[in-house]
Amino acid sequence: MPAPIGVLALQGDFREHRQTLAAIGVESIEVRTLSDLSKSTGLIIPGGESTVMQKLAVAYDLFQPIKDALKSGMPAFGTCAGLIMLADQIIDGIAGQAGFGGLDVSVRRNAFGNQLDSFEVDLDFKDVAGPAVHAAFIRAPIVERVGDQVEVMSKLSDGRVVGVRQGNLLGISFHPEVTGETRIHELFVSMVQR
Amino acid sequence: MSNSSIPTSTTGTPLVKRGLAEMMKGGVIMDVVTADQAKIAEDAGAVAVMALERVPADIRAQGGVSRMSDPDMIDSIINSVSIPVMAKARIGHFVEAQILESLGVDYIDESEVLSPADYVHHINKWNFKVPFVCGATNLGEALRRITEGAAMIRSKGEAGTGDVSEAMKHIRTISGQIRDLSAKTEDELFVAAKELQAPFELVREIATTGKLPVTMFVAGGVATPADAALMMQLGADGVFVGSGIFKSGNPEARAKAIVKATTFYNDPSVLAEVSRGLGEAMVGINVSDLPAPHRLAERGW
Numbered sequence: 212m213p214a215p216i217g218v219l220a221l222q223g224d225f226r227e228h229r230q231t232l233a234a235i236g237v238e239s240i241e242v243r244t245l246s247d248l249s250k251s252t253g254l255i256i257p258g259g260e261s262t263v264m265q266k267l268a269v270a271y272d273l274f275q276p277i278k279d280a281l282k283s284g285m286p287a288f289g290t291c292a293g294l295i296m297l298a299d300q301i302i303d304g305i306a307g308q309a310g311f312g313g314l315d316v317s318v319r320r321n322a323f324g325n326q327l328d329s330f331e332v333d334l335d336f337k338d339v340a341g342p343a344v345h346a347a348f349i350r351a352p353i354v355e356r357v358g359d360q361v362e363v364m365s366k367l368s369d370g371r372v373v374g375v376r377q378g379n380l381l382g383i384s385f386h387p388e389v390t391g392e393t394r395i396h397e398l399f400v401s402m403v404q405r
Numbered sequence: 406m407s408n409s410s411i412p413t414s415t416t417g418t419p420l421v422k423r424g425l426a427e428m429m430k431g432g433v434i435m436d437v438v439t440a441d442q443a444k445i446a447e448d449a450g451a452v453a454v455m456a457l458e459r460v461p462a463d464i465r466a467q468g469g470v471s472r473m474s475d476p477d478m479i480d481s482i483i484n485s486v487s488i489p490v491m492a493k494a495r496i497g498h499f500v501e502a503q504i505l506e507s508l509g510v511d512y513i514d515e516s517e518v519l520s521p522a523d524y525v526h527h528i529n530k531w532n533f534k535v536p537f538v539c540g541a542t543n544l545g546e547a548l549r550r551i552t553e554g555a556a557m558i559r560s561k562g563e564a565g566t567g568d569v570s571e572a573m574k575h576i577r578t579i580s581g582q583i584r585d586l587s588a589k590t591e592d593e594l595f596v597a598a599k600e601l602q603a604p605f606e607l608v609r610e611i612a613t614t615g616k617l618p619v620t621m622f623v624a625g626g627v628a629t630p631a632d633a634a635l636m637m638q639l640g641a642d643g644v645f646v647g648s649g650i651f652k653s654g655n656p657e658a659r660a661k662a663i664v665k666a667t668t669f670y671n672d673p674s675v676l677a678e679v680s681r682g683l684g685e686a687m688v689g690i691n692v693s694d695l696p697a698p699h700r701l702a703e704r705g706w
Contacts, residue, residue, distance in 0.1 A: 220431075221431070221668055222431040222432050222668060223430060224427045224430060226430075258428045259430075259431070259452070260428070260488055262447065263450045263452055266450040267450065267665075304487075305447060321487060324509075325483075325489075325490075325509045325511050326421075326422075326489065326510075326512065326535060326536065327417070327506070327509060328416060329421040329424070330414040330415060330418075331414065331415050331421060332415070348414075350425065350428075350511070367411050368413065369411055386424060389424050390420065
């Protein structure tokens with residue numbers, strides 16, 4: 212692939228995303244500036260603290276450019292805080308919290324409670340073949356409302372939605388980048404290359 | 406709703422414990438003593454707050470035995486912010502840790518800043534679902550804490566001084582020792598494990614990967630944006646700022662500046678910009694002026 216995938220590197224586990232991409236032979240760059248963004252064919256928004264990512268994106272003059280890039284069709288993949296950043300509506304955010312948006316969903320932050328409620332579980336994931344996806348949920352958000360154009364990719368056994376896709380945007384509540392799971396990144400890469 | 410409705414899920418695993426610290430990387434964890442300070446920290450962009458009754462500078466000034474904070478105070482901070490809340494237990498005081506876990510804190514700091522409860526043992530952290538962060542001054546100490554179940558390490562520095570020299574010494578020591586291990590042959594690692602007083606398997610893992618298996622933040626004496634960037638350039642995953650923020654002239658501005666400096670740590674022009682007009686930094690104490698019994702970093706075994 213000629214152009215690399217960008218990984219938003221303001222705060223959080225962006226290194227793990229780059230390692231996961233490297234494991235499937237995909238080149239990546241860290242995105243901290245407009246010029247990094249313009250070199251990227253797709254954007255991964257990592258796990259971290261969504262409140263912090265928003266402030267730093269504004270400080271780096273990246274907030275509006277990323278918003279615009281997503282609107283004009285740049286593929287993006289968000290995990291955990293990244294899902295929050297892609298959601299059109301954030302529930303239980305702090306005052307003034309907003310994401311880049313693009314996914315017509317409502318996402319609740321810290322939906323499972325505090326760290327004691329963080330957990331691992333096996334999940335089915337649409338368009339991912341083979342054994343179940345082993346997923347780590349760490350103070351994770353969930354998708355509470357799913358818009359008409361949004362495809363549900365994964366659910367917990369109790370029916371709560373933890374993975375969604377709308378066009379070029381993919382958002383999930385958990386962290387494949389910390390469990391050695393590469394298939395969801397492969398799915399995203401195929402969305403970028405399409 | 407909790408995940409109790411998902412029968413096959415497992416909580417409190419090493420992966421989710423270490424994972425929360427991974428998500429805090431590149432961020433600043435701030436000491437706060439009131440709900441108002443916690444809000445200021447969250448608004449400034451802290452990735453987590455450390456709830457405690459007295460910041461280290463005050464513990465130092467007031468003396469006496471320093472213990473876990475009042476549960477009411479910790480509750481008020483948990484209720485005031487949406488970012489993770491950490492709280493401190495005394496070294497070896499596993500009952501304080503049990504109480505903090507029952508309060509629902511997101512991380513426990515088994516901390517040398519409080520008075521130690523046990524001068525021989527640390528807490529067996531595998532007995533808990535809540536993750537722990539522990540201080541270390543060298544690689545052996547870090548590996549012993551990880552062996553006891555710590556899911557995150559912070560270099561100790563000398564808390565409550567505003568003097569970054571000890572933090573510098575500790576992160577340089579740990580990083581240097583990791584580099585030394587990487588250069589050794591397999592045959593030499595047995596003796597290295599003996600010298601580090603750490604399990605061979607863990608020593609071999611670090612020699613192979615060239616890094617700790619958990620996130621490593623820096624703490625103790627970070628008071629300015631430049632201090633935070635210095636630690637990041639030396640390879641820290643993030644920084645703890647204790648007394649440095651709320652003991653300064655303008656906590657709000659300083660908190661924001663340190664958050665920015667921790668991300669833009671490689672960009673001197675941004676560091677210059679955020680260092681402007683912050684008002685007075687905490688007054689501080691030179692570590693070399695501290696008599697030995699008052700050096701907190703020497704607590705931990």
